[in-house]
Amino acid sequence: MEKFGDRLKRLRQNKKLYQKDLAQKLNISKSAIGMYERNEREPSFELLTKISDYFDVSISYLVDGKEHKKEEDQGDLFFFDMKGLTEEEIDDIKRHIDYVKWKAKQDRGE
Amino acid sequence: MEKFGDRLKRLRQNKKLYQKDLAQKLNISKSAIGMYERNEREPSFELLTKISDYFDVSISYLVDGKEHKKEEDQGDLFFFDMKGLTEEEIDDIKRHIDYVKWKAKQDRGE
DNA sequence: GAACTAAGAGTATCTTAGCCT
DNA sequence: AGGCTAAGATACTCTTAGTTC
Numbered sequence: 001m002e003k004f005g006d007r008l009k010r011l012r013q014n015k016k017l018y019q020k021d022l023a024q025k026l027n028i029s030k031s032a033i034g035m036y037e038r039n040e041r042e043p044s045f046e047l048l049t050k051i052s053d054y055f056d057v058s059i060s061y062l063v064d065g066k067e068h069k070k071e072e073d074q075g076d077l078f079f080f081d082m083k084g085l086t087e088e089e090i091d092d093i094k095r096h097i098d099y100v101k102w103k104a105k106q107d108r109g110e
Numbered sequence: 111m112e113k114f115g116d117r118l119k120r121l122r123q124n125k126k127l128y129q130k131d132l133a134q135k136l137n138i139s140k141s142a143i144g145m146y147e148r149n150e151r152e153p154s155f156e157l158l159t160k161i162s163d164y165f166d167v168s169i170s171y172l173v174d175g176k177e178h179k180k181e182e183d184q185g186d187l188f189f190f191d192m193k194g195l196t197e198e199e200i201d202d203i204k205r206h207i208d209y210v211k212w213k214a215k216q217d218r219g220e
Numbered sequence: 221g222a223a224c225t226a227a228g229a230g231t232a233t234c235t236t237a238g239c240c241t
Numbered sequence: 242a243g244g245c246t247a248a249g250a251t252a253c254t255c256t257t258a259g260t261t262c
Contacts, residue, residue, distance in 0.1 A: 141246090
């Protein structure tokens with residue numbers, strides 16, 4: 001199951017930063033970043049807020065991976081916020097999802 | 111400034127519970143609840159998630175008081191059915207979405 | 221170079237028991 | 242009864258220094 005560290009790592013890598021770089025931004029040691037990403041430590045609320053601000057994601061997303069409240073989240077249904085994206089970019093995502101689904105079927109010999 | 115403990119206290123009182131009652135629900139000591147409410151301690155992610163589930167509020171609300179998502183934003187929400195996909199395949203999709211979002215920002219000059 | 225590991229020091233947290241109102 | 246405080250024990254976190262790839 002995906003945890004905080006996995007999401008932090010993905011966010012960092014999407015920004016093309018090294019652990020050292022992010023550590024500087026947040027005023028902590030690079031070793032601490034590594035520990036978070038390996039899910040060996042959990043940051044304080046204060047640092048959590050800094051991370052949330054820096055990557056512009058919600059604290060809910062960081063901590064439990066859910067951007068929204070429970071009622072909206074059910075079973076195999078996933079929701080994504082496409083705010084700020086153009087039609088083309090959203091289509092890009094849709095095509096990728098269709099491709100992954102198609103490939104999943106192939107892999108299982110359906 | 112209002113903090114986590116203040117919100118926890120309010121949530122508890124709204125449910126007409128004593129610290130002892132909430133402590134039982136969460137399987138911790140009543141003293142710990144008191145310390146949270148007085149902002150003397152911060153709970154682990156695991157407990158934070160339990161609290162979020164129990165009171166049916168987001169973790170963002172608990173930690174920074176911001177409910178982040180509003181009704182008006184629902185238009186940007188897209189739902190996808192991931193039934194039959196493995197965790198790896200879903201992660202693949204998540205990474206792609208993160209990448210598209212990241213690239214969109216780059217294209218518009220940070 | 222980038223990321224991971226180890227180790228020690230320093231903090232934070234949790235529970236129990238007792239105290240206040 | 243309900244909430245707060247003190248205390249010690251436990252557990253966690255952070256940094257530095259060294260290691261691996």
